[in-house]
Amino acid sequence: MTGIKSVLKAFRVAVGLLRRGRPAAPLAVYFLLKTAVVLLYARDSSGAAAHLWRALRPGPGAEALSHYPDRLIAMPAVLGRLDIPLEILVLSFAQGATVLLVALAARGERLSLRAGAARARSRYVHLAVSAAIVSAALFAVFRLSAALLHRIAAIPRAWELGIGISAGLVVQAIFIYAVPFVMLEGRSSIDAVKRSVMFAGRHFVESLALVAVPFAVTVPTLLLALNPRAIAFQLSPEFLVQSQIAGAFMEFAAGYLLMGSLTIYVLDTRMKEEKR
Amino acid sequence: MKAIRKRAMRRRRVRGTAAAACAIAALVLFGACGSRRGDERYEAEKKLFKARKLREQAAAGGMRPEFLAGATGAYRGLVSEHAAAAASSKGIEEIVVTAQMELAELQFRAGLLRESRSDFEKAIDYAAAIPPAKANAVYSAAIISEELGENDRAEHFYERFYREFLPADSVARTARMNSRYLVVPIKLADLAARASRPGESARWYRDAERLYTGLIAAETDPGLLKEARFNLLAVYLQQKSWDQGLALARGLRELYPLPQDVSSALFVEARIQESGLGRPQEARATYLSIAERYPREREAAAALLSAAGIDRRAGRLDAARALYERVAGSFRDRVSEAVEAAWQLAEMDERAGRWEEASLRYKAIYADYPETLQGFEAPLRVARAYGTKGETDAAAAAYERALEHYERLAGEQRAPSTRIMAEEYVVRTLAERTRWREAAERLVRLPDRYPDYTxxxxxxxxxxxxxxxxxxxxxxxxxxxxxxxxxxxxxxxxxxxxxxxxxxxxxxx
Known part of the structure; x- marks a missing residue:
């Protein structure tokens, strides 16, 4: 119960720190980048970037990318393929900088974006490697759970999705502390991942709560992305662009909530451990 | 010194933010330099999608005039904007032709037959390089002309179709587009016959026969072969070549042993026996065998009706009555046959002087099958019968009931065709009651109430x-x-x- 109270306090503090503005800046830049990618995809059907989209959707589906509304219907799938490299190469950096800025803000120290970026740059390789490990683990768990469920019984897609998401949340809860350990304790990526697993083992329920709440924030836009064809034909294909941007925004909000509360929770727990 | 350092830092921060913003803006603008033709096709596809959405709105739950104008406007806008580019881009040409065809089909569904034909004529021009679309447009223009009763124009389009799409070397290709196209020479023969040009009609039938026999000899596709054989049978029937028709119908039974095919071929055989060869007893036996062997097939109810007709004409009224009762009772899902049987039974009762039974039957007809021709006719039939008997009050009451019945049908949420028919019957009832002023007022209200029904x-x-x-x-x-x-x-x-x-x-x- 005390653990859950700590988690709730972490969320409250993280949200409160937003008043200082800057802790969310790195993730806001990442949100702008994703919005720019969505707009680029939406407006360019035959320009230079079209080659990139085609590369992301090879085979017979590539032809559909130059037609309306198939192009917009394919957007979640195509841009979804861009997510993993973006998360490893860009989001990991933004998350690192956010963790540092939140920690500084929590300690009441002066916030400097430049300093935050410089520190994240110096830890970039470790951030990217740990992000890659987490992504690979998530990918493996999704694939494995889908394959296992297919082998066991023919279950409805909604159930399959629910089980896959639950497994994904557990994996994320286990690996999520890698970023603060890289940024705040100067650990190497492998060491940070190992320590994250151990830390999460000791505080599993809290870790699960830390990842589940931000995930819940993104659920509405995730559901919208599940059936783009129905949205295109029943509402409008252009609504898919708006829902994709809304999804990126919710991801930004959830990302800040996750990194902010995580950092506060780690700092709090470490302080308690030191006192003991 | 501190202030100068602070300003320098702020400037650097501003420069950094500006650089990030520029990078994102460059990323967005990066794709703006796409190929113009590809973009135009994409834009045309977008407009086609929007026009289709409007079309769905217009056609949802019957044709809604408030959306129809928007849909036709969207299609016309697309065509007029992109028609010029169609010549230089295959993709755009296909979109323009699709839009023009869909516009014409929409007009047709809305009952705007002249507008629809005019749009199909435009589609013929746009689709010069897309044979399947052009064939569809020419054929549709012909069908609509026929529906409009403009047989000369129908002949013009059918002849054009025959000339362009049914020469010996392209018959199979055209039939693969749509096997219904094979019926064109039969249509031409029929139109010539209706225009009292028997010589020309006979020539078209000969052409049709040549076309189908050629296709049967050369084709291997089972679907096309079947279509050609059944069309050839139609030619024999139209030409009154009864023996050839009978032989072919029997051959078809051997070739196509599925129940629906055997039952169709048997029905044709019975028709030849009855109307062509004048052997009604043989025909009756064939009709009855269809109903016994294939009671679930389409022809079963019609076969029993025909057998009953033979019995009635031969004076075997009890036998006829039994068959009509069977159709009316056991084939209620075959509405047109069931209501026809019920009508015949009512008529037989009326002629036999059993007016009470007859009037109950007529009432059952308009209660059970209000949207059929017999269902519309029955209330007036009852009212007229009372009038003929000199029962003035009963006739007046029956006419009032008929009027109420038609008013109800015209006012209910029914298919537009039913409501239109009910309106016609309201006018007819008023006219029979010599309520001329009301009839005239009703007539002039209808064009505004049904603006799409020209x-x-x-x-x-x-x-x-x-x-x-x-x-x-x-x-x-x-x-x-x-x-x-x-x-x-x-x-x-x-x-x-x-x-x-x-x-x-x-x-x-």
Whole structure:
């Protein structure tokens, strides 16, 4: 119960720190980048970037990318393929900088974006490697759970999705502390991942709560992305662009909530451990 | 010194933010330099999608005029904007042709037959390089012309189709587009016969026979072979080549042993025996065998009706009655046959002087099958019968009931065709009761109530005629004709109204 109270306090503090503005800046830049990618995809059907989209959707589906509304219907799938490299190469950096800025803000120290970026740059390789490990683990768990469920019984897609998401949340809860350990304790990526697993083992329920709440924030836009064809034909294909941007925004909000509360929770727990 | 350092830091921060913003803006603008033709096709596809959405709205739950104009406008806008680029881009050409065809089909579904044909004619021009679309457009224009009763134009389009798509070397290709196209020479023969040109009709039938026999000899596709054989059977029947027809029908039974095919072929055999060879007893046996062997097939109920007809004509009324009862009772899902059987039973009772039974049967017909022709006719039949018997009060009450029945059908949420038919019957009932003023008023209300059903526009002429002949009110007739001219300027109808108007005024002088 005390653990859950700590988690709730972490969320409250993280949200409160937003008043200082800057802790969310790195993730806001990442949100702008994703919005720019969505707009680029939406407006360019035959320009230079079209080659990139085609590369992301090879085979017979590539032809559909130059037609309306198939192009917009394919957007979640195509841009979804861009997510993993973006998360490893860009989001990991933004998350690192956010963790540092939140920690500084929590300690009441002066916030400097430049300093935050410089520190994240110096830890970039470790951030990217740990992000890659987490992504690979998530990918493996999704694939494995889908394959296992297919082998066991023919279950409805909604159930399959629910089980896959639950497994994904557990994996994320286990690996999520890698970023603060890289940024705040100067650990190497492998060491940070190992320590994250151990830390999460000791505080599993809290870790699960830390990842589940931000995930819940993104659920509405995730559901919208599940059936783009129905949205295109029943509402409008252009609504898919708006829902994709809304999804990126919710991801930004959830990302800040996750990194902010995580950092506060780690700092709090470490302080308690030191006192003991 | 501190202040200078602070300003320098702020400037660097601003520069950093500006650089990030520029990078994102560059990323967005990166794709703006796409190929123009590809973009135009994409834009055209976007417009086609929007036009289709409007079309769905217009067609949802019957045709809704408030959306129809938007949908047709969207299609026309697309075609006019991109038609020029169609010649240089195959993709755009396909979109323009698709839009033009869909526009014409939409007009057809809305009952705007002339507009639809005009749009199909435009589609013929746009689709010069897309044979399947062109064939569809020419064929559709012909069908619509036939529906409009403009047989000359129908012949023109069918002949064009025959010339362009059915020469010996392309028959199979055309039939693969749509096997219905094979019927074109039969249509031409039929139109020539209706125009009292028997020689030409016979020539078309010979061409049709040659076309189908050629296809049967050369083709291997089972679907096309079947279509060609059944078309050939139709030619034999039209030419009254009974023996050839009978032989082919029997051959078809061997070739296509599926119940639905055997039952169709048997039905044709029975028809030949009955109408062609004059062997009604043989035909009766064949009809009955269809109903016994294939009671679930389409022809079963019709076969029993035909057998009953043979019995009735031969004076075997009990046998006929039994067969009609069987159709009316056991084939209620085959509405047209079931209602026809019920009608025949009512008529037999009426002729036999059993009026009570007959009137109950007529009432059951309009209660159970209100949307059929017999269902519309039954209430008036009852009212007229009372009139003929001299039962004036009963007749008046029956006419009132008939009127209420038709009013209810016209006012309910039913198919537009049912409501239109009910309106016609309201007018007919009023006319039979010599309530001429009400009939005329009703007639002139209908064109506005059913703006998409163009035949109602002629109601102005009908109402004017009532004013002139039945109400002795030439002034009223003239006013209606003037309204018609003002409402539909430049149309054939306005010209007819002007002609009537000048006759009326000339008569007045």
């Amino acid at each position: 035949p109602f526009r002629e109601n102005y002429l009908r109402a004017a005629s009532i004013h002139e002949r039945e109400l002795a009110d030439p002034e009223g007739a003239a006013r209606l004709l003037e309204t018609c001219v003002a409402k539909y300027p430049g149309t054939e109808l306005a010209r007819a109204a002007e002609k009537e108007l000048s006759r009326l005024r000339g008569g007045g002088k």
